[in-house]
Amino acid sequence: MTAQPAGKPRAEAAPGIVTFDFAALSPRERYKLLIGAVVPRPIALVTTVDAQGRVNAAPFSFFNCLSADPAILALGVEYRPTGAQKDTGRNVRETLAFTVNIVSDALVEGMNICAVPFEPGTDELAEAGLTAQPGVKVPCPWIGEAPAAFECRHHTTLGIGNSREIILGEVVYAHFRADTVNAGNLHVDPAALDAVGRMGGHGYATTRDYFDLPTMPVATWRADPEAANRRR
Numbered sequence: 001m002t003a004q005p006a007g008k009p010r011a012e013a014a015p016g017i018v019t020f021d022f023a024a025l026s027p028r029e030r031y032k033l034l035i036g037a038v039v040p041r042p043i044a045l046v047t048t049v050d051a052q053g054r055v056n057a058a059p060f061s062f063f064n065c066l067s068a069d070p071a072i073l074a075l076g077v078e079y080r081p082t083g084a085q086k087d088t089g090r091n092v093r094e095t096l097a098f099t100v101n102i103v104s105d106a107l108v109e110g111m112n113i114c115a116v117p118f119e120p121g122t123d124e125l126a127e128a129g130l131t132a133q134p135g136v137k138v139p140c141p142w143i144g145e146a147p148a149a150f151e152c153r154h155h156t157t158l159g160i161g162n163s164r165e166i167i168l169g170e171v172v173y174a175h176f177r178a179d180t181v182n183a184g185n186l187h188v189d190p191a192a193l194d195a196v197g198r199m200g201g202h203g204y205a206t207t208r209d210y211f212d213l214p215t216m217p218v219a220t221w222r223a224d225p226e227a228a229n230r231r232r
């Protein structure tokens with residue numbers, strides 16, 4: 001780790017603790033602390049179409065599932081340094097739809113190609129050799145190689161400043177590769193999904209170091225405190 005810039009940590013920080021007043025940090029400094037510590041973040045490989053129906057794909061790790069009822073997925077889409085919208089944000093504004101494709105280990109290379117800042121109108125799926133499957137309820141395709149994909153209709157866009165917007169979409173249809181989900185009990189198999197997460201910088205993590213840890217009823221915690229860390 002490099003030393004913190006002089007004056008950034010507060011002088012009264014407790015021994016062994018480094019603190020930061022976010023009001024004193026630049027956007028870039030806040031970004032580094034947040035994406036380094038809020039990890040791993042799931043990655044959405046988002047497919048959209050523009051008003052002419054041209055396909056676009058790009059990864060977003062300011063992404064998560066925020067609600068199941070309604071089923072809401074959220075994307076944090078930055079503007080370009082020029083202030084222009086990224087193709088994804090512009091397409092969602094134009095068509096009010098997007099599809100989130102879950103990024104598996106096998107999809108990492110294609111995802112990274114889709115992150116290249118191609119000129120608007122470029123079909124990143126074609127560049128990456130990925131298969132565009134027709135959407136069922138939205139005009140956006142889903143990616144045939146993705147282990148799971150969620151078709152979303154635009155719900156709300158939160159204008160939170162001059163540098164980015166937060167787009168909420170309501171899931172209206174889902175595609176799962178058959179081996180990733182039990183269609184009877186709806187259990188999704190994390191090993192088959194093999195999702196990848198984003199760490200700080202250019203880091204990534206797989207989800208292969210997996211364990212189960214049930215939440216305890218009060219009675220279990222009182223009677224059997226070791227259950228708090230009984231992983232399986």
Ligand SMILES: Cc1cc2nc3c(=O)[nH]c(=O)nc-3n(C[C@H](O)[C@H](O)[C@H](O)COP(=O)(O)O)c2cc1C
Pocket residue numbers: 043056057058059060061062063076077078079085086087088089111112114115116117118198
């Ligand atoms: C793993 C990964 C995660 C990313 N997450 C975001 C993000 O959350 N928000 C964002 O604006 N850009 C993010 N980017 C950068 C965009 O993918 C990149 O700017 C892309 O070119 C946007 O494409 P578009 O103009 O076709 O929408 C990420 C890139 C990678 C590789």
